[in-house]
Amino acid sequence: MSAEARPRGAAPLALTLLVILAALLPLALSDYRTFQVTLALVYAIAILGLNILTGYNGQFSLGHGAFYAIGAYTAAIMMSEWQIGYYWTLPVAGLVCFCAGFLFGFPALRLEGLYLALATFALAVATPQILKSDHLAPLTGGVQGIVILKPNPPFGLPLSQDQWLYEFTLAVAIVLFVGAWNLLRGRSGRAIKAIRDNPIAAEAMGINKALYKTLTFGVSAFYTGVAGALGAIVIQFVAPDSFTVFLSITLLVGVVVGGLASIPGAIFGGLFVQFIPNVAEQISKAAPWAIYGVFLIAFMYVMPYGVWGLLRALHERIERVRRRRSA
Amino acid sequence: MDLFLQQFLSGVAIGGIYALVALAVVMIYQASDHFNFAQGEMAMFSTYVAWSLIAAGLPYWQAFLATILISFAGAVALERIVIRPVEHAPVLNQVIVFIGLLVIFNALAGWLFDYTIKPFPSPFPEQPLFGNPYIGAHELGVIGVTLALLALVFAFLRLTPIGLAMRAAAQNPDSARLVGIRVGWMLALGWGLAAAIGAMAGIMLAPIVFLEPNMMIGTLLYGFAGALLGGIDSPAGAVVGGFLVGVLENLVGAYVPFVGTDLKLTVALALIMLVLLLRPNGLFGRRIVRRV
Numbered sequence: 001m002s003a004e005a006r007p008r009g010a011a012p013l014a015l016t017l018l019v020i021l022a023a024l025l026p027l028a029l030s031d032y033r034t035f036q037v038t039l040a041l042v043y044a045i046a047i048l049g050l051n052i053l054t055g056y057n058g059q060f061s062l063g064h065g066a067f068y069a070i071g072a073y074t075a076a077i078m079m080s081e082w083q084i085g086y087y088w089t090l091p092v093a094g095l096v097c098f099c100a101g102f103l104f105g106f107p108a109l110r111l112e113g114l115y116l117a118l119a120t121f122a123l124a125v126a127t128p129q130i131l132k133s134d135h136l137a138p139l140t141g142g143v144q145g146i147v148i149l150k151p152n153p154p155f156g157l158p159l160s161q162d163q164w165l166y167e168f169t170l171a172v173a174i175v176l177f178v179g180a181w182n183l184l185r186g187r188s189g190r191a192i193k194a195i196r197d198n199p200i201a202a203e204a205m206g207i208n209k210a211l212y213k214t215l216t217f218g219v220s221a222f223y224t225g226v227a228g229a230l231g232a233i234v235i236q237f238v239a240p241d242s243f244t245v246f247l248s249i250t251l252l253v254g255v256v257v258g259g260l261a262s263i264p265g266a267i268f269g270g271l272f273v274q275f276i277p278n279v280a281e282q283i284s285k286a287a288p289w290a291i292y293g294v295f296l297i298a299f300m301y302v303m304p305y306g307v308w309g310l311l312r313a314l315h316e317r318i319e320r321v322r323r324r325r326s327a
Numbered sequence: 328m329d330l331f332l333q334q335f336l337s338g339v340a341i342g343g344i345y346a347l348v349a350l351a352v353v354m355i356y357q358a359s360d361h362f363n364f365a366q367g368e369m370a371m372f373s374t375y376v377a378w379s380l381i382a383a384g385l386p387y388w389q390a391f392l393a394t395i396l397i398s399f400a401g402a403v404a405l406e407r408i409v410i411r412p413v414e415h416a417p418v419l420n421q422v423i424v425f426i427g428l429l430v431i432f433n434a435l436a437g438w439l440f441d442y443t444i445k446p447f448p449s450p451f452p453e454q455p456l457f458g459n460p461y462i463g464a465h466e467l468g469v470i471g472v473t474l475a476l477l478a479l480v481f482a483f484l485r486l487t488p489i490g491l492a493m494r495a496a497a498q499n500p501d502s503a504r505l506v507g508i509r510v511g512w513m514l515a516l517g518w519g520l521a522a523a524i525g526a527m528a529g530i531m532l533a534p535i536v537f538l539e540p541n542m543m544i545g546t547l548l549y550g551f552a553g554a555l556l557g558g559i560d561s562p563a564g565a566v567v568g569g570f571l572v573g574v575l576e577n578l579v580g581a582y583v584p585f586v587g588t589d590l591k592l593t594v595a596l597a598l599i600m601l602v603l604l605l606r607p608n609g610l611f612g613r614r615i616v617r618r619v
Contacts, residue, residue, distance in 0.1 A: 054419070060419060060422060062426065107600060107603075110603070110604055111603055111604075113418045114360070114361075114362055114418055115603055115607070117362070117364075117418075117422045118362055118551060118555075118603075119599060119600055119603060121364060121548075121551075122548055122551070122552075122595065122596040122599045122600070123596060125545065125548050125595075125596070126548075126592040126593045126595065126596040129589060129591070129592045129593060130590065130593055132589060133590055133593075134589060245544060246430075249426055249430060252423065252426060256423055284438050285437065285442070286435070286436075286437035286442075287434070288434075289430050289431075289433060289437070290430075290431055290434035290435060290438065292430050292434075293427045293428065293430035293431030293434060294427070295427075296423050296426060296427030297409065297423075297424050297427040297428070297431075299423075300413060300416070300423050300424050300427070301413075304416075304420055
C-alpha cells in the first residue's frame with residue numbers, strides 16, 4: 001500500500017517531463033480530441049475524489065454522482081444567472097460540495113460498509129428527480145437544464161477555446177493531484193488509512209475517527225465537486241438526466257479500473273471511462289455498459305487493485321529479479 | 328374520502344410489488360449478508376423474457392410459469408458461477424460485483440430488446456371488478472398474486488424439509504454443514520427463489536409503468552426501503568414494510584403538496600436514511616449485537 005512512495009532520483013524529472021508533454025498535447029490533437037482528453041482529466045479528478053473516500057478511507061460511496069451534480073450546477077448557476085467568471089466557480093463549487101459531503105459524512109458515521117453503500121445508492125437514484133423538482137426549477141432550469149457559454153482564452157493567448165480549457169483543466173488537475181498526494185502521505189493520510197485498515201486500533205491510537213471520517217467525506221466531495229464544475233464548463237450544459245445513478249457507477253468503474261487506493265490510478269480510470277465508451281459505442285449503444293459491467297466483475301476476480309496495482313506488482317517483481325542478479 | 332380510499336388502495340397494490348422486491352432482497356440478505364443491488368435489474372430482465380415468450384405466441388400464464396422457472400435456474404447458475412468466487416472477499420469487492428451485475432443486466436436488456444418502451448399485457452380484465460370505483464382489476468390482481476405468492480413462500484420455508492434446511496443454513500452455516508446440509512447449494516437456492524419472486528414483481532409492475540430497461544431502479548429503492556423498514560432479516564417484516572412503503576408513498580404524494588409526484592424517490596431516500604439512523608433493525612428485525 002505504498003502508492004505514495006517518495007519520488008527519488010529520476011522520478012521528479014520524469015514527472016516534470018510528463019507534465020510538459022501533457023501541456024503540449026493539444027498541439028498534436030484536433031479540437032475535438034482535445035475536448036475528449038479534457039473530459040478524461042475531469043473524470044480523473046472526480047475519480048481521485050471517490051478514491052480518497054473509498055480506496056483510502058474505506059467508506060463506500062455509490063452516490064458520488066450527486067456531488068458531481070452539485071458542483072456542476074453550482075458552476076452553471078453562477079455563470080448563467082449571476083454572470084460570474086468561470087474560474088471563480090471552481091472554489092465555490094468545491095466549498096459547497098465540501099460542506100455537503102461533510103454533512104453527509106455525519107449520518108455516514110453510523111453506517112458501516114454495506115449500509116453506507118445502500119444509503120449512497122439511494123442518494124444517486126434520487127438525484128435526477130431532486131434536480132428536476134419544481135421547487136428548484138427557478139434555479140436549476142428543471143428538466144431543460146442550463147446552457148452556459150464556453151470561456152475564451154485570457155490575455156489574447158493564441159489558443160482555441162478547447163485548447164485553453166484543456167490547459168486550464170490540466171493546471172487544476174495538477175494542483176489537486178499534488179494536494180491529494182500531500183494529504184495522503186502525511187500524518188492525516190496515515191490516520192485516514194488506519195481507520196480503513198483497523199478502526200478500533202486507530203481509535204485506540206488516539207485518532208479522532210468521527211472527525212477524520214467526516215472530513216475525508218468532505219474532501220472527497222470537494223474533489224468531485226470541482227470536477228463537476230469543470231465538467232459543466234467543458235460540456236457547456238447541465239441537465240438532470242446527465243446525473244443518474246449511472247454517473248456514480250461510472251466513477252466507481254474508474255476507481256476500480258485505475259486501482260483502489262492509488263493516486264496515479266485515477267488518471268488511468270479517467271482515460272478508461274472517457275475513451276472505452278467511444279470505441280465500444282460503435283458496436284452497440286449498450287455495449288459500453290456491458291463492457292463496464294464485465295470489467296467491474298473481472299477486475300474483482302483477477303486484479304482487485306486495478307491497472308496501477310498491476311503495474312506496481314510488475315515493477316516489484318522486476319526489481320526483485322534485478323536485485324537477485326546483482327547479489 | 329373517495330380520493331383517500333383510491334390512493335390507499337393503489338398504494339396497497341403497488342406496495343404488493345414493493346413487498347415482493349423487499350422479500351427477494353431479504354432472502355439473499357438473510358442467507359449471505361449481501362444487498363443484491365442487481366435484484367431490480369434481474370427482475371427487469373426476467374420481465375423481458377416473459378415479454379418475448381408472450382410475443383412468441385405462448386399463452387400468458389404459460390409464459391408466466393416458464394419465466395419464473397427460467398429466472399430460478401438462471402439465478403442459481405449466477406450464484407454458483409459469479410457470486411461464489413467472491414463469497415469471502417471484502418465487502419467492497421462484493422458490492423462492486425453486484426454493481427457490475429446491475430450494469431450488465433441493464434445493458435443486456437438494452438442491447439437485446441432496445442431502449443424503446445413496450446406495453447406489457449395484464450392477465451386481468453380492463454374493467455374494474457364488481458363495478459367498484461376505487462381500484463382497477465389489475466391492481467386487485469396484483470394484490471391477489473402477491474398474497475398467494477407470499478403464502479406459498481412461507482409454506483415452503485416453514486413446512487418443507489428443504490425450507491427448513493435453507494433456514495438452518497442461513498441462521499448458522501457451520502452447524503448446518505455439520506448436520507449434512509449443503510450450505511452452498513442452499514445459498515444458490517435462495518438466489519433462485521429471490522429471482523423468481525423478483526420476476527413476478529417485474530411482470531406485475533410492467534403493465535403499470537411500461538416495460539423498459541430502467542423500470543426497476545426506482546422500484547428497487549422502494550424495495551430496499553420496505554426491507555429496511557420491516558427489518559432486513561425478517562421476511563414477514565419485509566412484506567409488511569413493502570406494503571407500508573407503497574401506501575406511504577401514495578398518500579404522501581397525494582396529500583403533501585411539497586412532495587407531489589416529482590419527489591417520490593426522495594421520500595424513499597429519506598425513509599432509508601431515517602430507518603438506518605433511528606432504528607437500524609427495522610420494525611420487526613432482531614437487534615444484532617456484535618462483539619469486537
